[in-house]
Amino acid sequence: MDLEPPVVKRRKIDTDHCIICFKPLNPKKQEVVKNPTFNGLSAIFKASQIRKDDVYESIWPLQQDILSLDLKVSFHKSCRAKYTSKSNISTSNPSESDQQPCTSAATEHTRISRNETAGFDIRTNCFICGKSNTSRNKLTPVSTGTGQSTREKVLAAADKRQDNKIHMRMLAFPDLFAYDAKYHRLCYSHYISERNITAAIRKSGEETMGTLHDEAFDELKCYLEQTVFSKTKTVTPLVHLKDEYVGYLVSLGTTNAEQYKTWKLKERLTKYYGDQIVCVTFDGHTDIICSSSVTLGDALRKATILQSMTDEPEYEDIPSDVPSAIDSEMHTLHAAAGILRKHMADIEHVGNMYASVEETDIQHCAEFVPNTLYDFIQWCTSEKSHTNVTSCSDEGVMKNNLRTIAICHNIISQSRRVYSTITLGLALQVHHELGSKHLIDMLHELGHCVSYDEVRRFLTSVAVDQTASEDIYIPKVLQNLRCIDEYPIVDAAIDNFDQNEATLDGKSTTHAMAAVLFYRGKIQHDNGEGQGIPRLPRKSLSVGERALPWSEDLQRYNKPAKRPEPPPVNDVSLIDVDKDSSELKAAESKDLAWKVYRIANDEKQAVPSWTASNAFLSERNLPVATTCYLPFIRAPPTDLSTIYTILLRLVQIAAKLGQPHILVTADCAIYSKAQQIMWNKPAALDGKLTMRLGGMHLTMSFVASIGKLYGDGGLLSMLVDSDVYAPATAKLVL
Template sequence: MKGLVACETDGHTLLKAAEFRKDEKLLLQLRGQDLVSIEVKYHKSCYQSYVRCVTYSYQKKTEEESGIMYAPSFKKFCDEVVQRRLIDNDEVVPINVLKNIFIKMINDIEDIDASSYKNMYLKKRLKQRFGDKIKFLRPHMQKCELVMAHKESDSGGRILNITHTDSESEEDEAESQSFAAHSNSQQHEMLEMIHSAMNIHATLEKAQGVAAWPPRAEDLTIQRSRDIVPTKLFNFLAWCTGLSQDFHSQDRVDVQADVENKLLSICQDMMFLSSQGRKLTPKHLSLGMAVRHVTGSSSLIGLLNGLGHCVSHSKVLEHDTALAIQQLHGDGLPPGFCQEVFTTLVWDNNDFGEETLSGKGTTHNTNGIVIQRNLGDDTDDNDSNPSISVAVTKSKQRTLQVPPTNIIEYHGRPRHGPALSGFNVDEIFQNQGREQKIPLKKDLAFWLCKTVQVEGEECNLLPSWTGFNQKLSGSVTPPVSKIGYLPVIDASPTDKSTVNTILSRSVDIANKLSLQSIVVTMDQAIYSKAQEIRWQNEEYTQRLFYVLESFTQLCHFCLQ
């Protein structure tokens, strides 16, 4: 509890407040006494609250509420502005514009600075003076109320679908443009524009952004943008820009494919702007993340965010951190991968090469990806890996403490090569020969077409080997493979213990996908160590098949 404060003045203010409140009990003790000599004490907050009724600010507020202040200026204001412009000339003026006119009249007539005068006081005095002759309308898209004359034939309220409001704003709104319409046609045109704007504003308020947190790649696609952009907003912009003349369609209008993305981009900008960045859209999230990973420049992200094209740099960091947390909370296998489907794992080193004084202490870790062919709509969703739906609480966290990596130690043993296989090599090559008969013929045809010059032609316009086979395949296009990122191993792959951890994780992934074996792709440095470990582990030998990277295979081919 706060301590008592001794009275250090003659107590005139306290006595005046007691008289104003007619506090006879206190007056009996204070009247005719020297408050300092009798050592009057009180709490400072209680004293301020008690004497507030006799302070200048309180009296001023009371006078404003009662309509006593600025009476000469208010009379002139009612005659020249309200009566002449609003009632006689049917003007529609925002109340903050009327307030500014009133303040200027006070300064000119009474030479008083009334810049702190509130809209609520002017509104109350106008209601007391004019009653039902004027009305106050607040469109949903505006903070400032509109003041106009009230007439029985006025259909503005019906056209705008505006409800009367008695809410009083205590904020000083900035001066806005006066809506003056001296003819019925001009006023009707203005009301129609406001009506259209209000409809679009209501549509923007109902629109929903990306709800999932953290948003994943499937939440930031063009199709997802189509889903969250309201049809009414899309059609309105298509009609405004002249990209569509279909004014009778209730569904989304058809536009050219090259401009659809631009319309979706503008729609998402409007959603982002109207919500002041609270509604996240695929465009703003994906663009911010792309700029971060391509350039790493927070200044560039800040410029784009200032123009309303992407989220802020802090939001990008929050998104990136949430994705990392979700990955760490999973079971080590990305979502969406099906069981009993051929899968390939790729492991490689990832060296950042930071600049240090000694050249040591730089970052060396091991990254992996999982690749699986997309089987299309025939895949049973129940066979998909269910480990992705890990809930992450939305927070302001923008950094992440790297968790320790469990490295499986490898203890060296005497080296020995692989055991002799019992496969019949001739039978294997014979079976492969039958399967490769048609591809070999295609390669021979490609070689002949490339080497034989056609008479009369300056050059051979045959495409490359890939384009050649695509032409022969016709319209048959293989599905795009699914790619997922595996948890990072915070250790260098040059260490055999790290390679042993890679092989152990590969077997775990094969178990989760119900695969008897799985293909592991790596470069030559990891390959040599992995083979040495594999030959000494029966499970690795039976379940892991190693493949060198294509670049390494090409180098070996060129050396032979």
């Protein structure tokens, strides 16, 4: 008699049959899982290990292949929910001994062979991404002596990432150099990067948590189909459903599953089933869940039975799980957060445009913030506002607290994943003052400003927007404007700009001509406000955009053979001045009064200087000048061709703005050579430009002329002997 046990025929595993019921998959009739997750498959293996049924006999020998996703499997979602249900497992295996973990050799960690990885060739494919050689990504062979260290780094990264596929692949090839393994440099550096590993773990944790909760909810739906929505129409306490749901989460390996709140489950059930489910509330007791098809009398009768059961001593543990005051507060906060998020979602944000200068004031920043969010933050931070329940919607209450507005901008930026004027402005201010990339990224991590990449993207967008003009460069602030002043004027100032003028190797030097425009008049744009700046996706200028034709093309100045002479000075008597006018007499009286007051206050001078006094006494309100910086001309500033070029540019800009003449201020070095050019009377500049010295250089020249005339006549000795100046200072003054 043959006493050998019968040989169990292993069922075929493929993607066309369910690995639990072994029936063909039909997505039209039942919901099918084609790409199961690692956690979902692990739950099936745990359940089969406890059941020890035919499913266990079929899938357990192929555990490593299935979990490493080298062998594709599929199953019905309902089959998996029933198969891994804790209550179903306990019913089918009541014996405790049958639920002990298996210690057979099947659970040992085995190494997969190269024959089991038929779709992958380590000699022709990257052992990270599995792709072959491409024109962009060339495969790099593992060099001598680095195979072991490379393998250890990839194994460590795979363990941190919980990447079973790469982990099993490394176990299959113990010596990468011997197997002539190849990889993409970019794939390898990205895979072992600690920053990318941290991001992958965070993303995997979020996806896994969401997937596990979805799988647990699917199992809970199957439980509800057998109870609440069954033919018996069972009335079930909400706390029992929560316990069942938490049990599913624990079986799936979810951490902190016991902390799941009852009200969260209630909201999810209500959202999913809608009118199909009814929640009956009892004061001091858990809510009762029943089907909407149950009659009112049956619901009250069954609820009364459950209520009487919860009052008995053996059910004292049920009321302890009833939502407490803390749960109620959390529910209120969750609802408030939903209201605020809805209002923040309604904010109109133009992602492809940066705000103009006119839109960066506190009024526009306040308009960006919803009133509900502003009031909520104000109540949280201000005791007075919380006590008086003041709202910005009330009459007379202004939304002008900059600190509250800044907090609201930070919250909106984090919620919507957008930038605002305050978060962008703070990063630009830090970049301008300190130039620290590390500090900007640190503030970005704390949610206070945009990232350093966004700062570079903004600077690039501004540079492209400012330089996108015709041959004659006009600053954007002066384009498309309408002057509302009576006598507007545009004047300019030119000077040399030196930074690291002389270095040891002659590199990293800057010696250029700088120019600034001053628009003295009130301006208003045609559309009422400034135009925004288009936001570009790139973070740097191209090679062709870094050099502007405006600042590179020099107009050569041909110096005349004979040095030009200054034009003759007109007779002063020809100047028409009405000496008897009331305005002239009033000005002389004011000037005389200022002199008397200045002389009378010898001990403690309280009268301001002449310029300040006339500024205080003047009845004319001058507008604040608008300053516009022009691109540098990268050439020696004292060269005649450089000066001639900048003068031509300024005349062209003035003509473009409708001004036939322009006043240009310069220092002594540039002024002297500019006057030589003007004395030659070039046709492009004659009658269109006037040069003047700056205030400090004019004073220096005036004092130097006094020294030229009287320095040798004893003036130097008088200044030194009278102890007015020291000898060295007196020589420099004269």
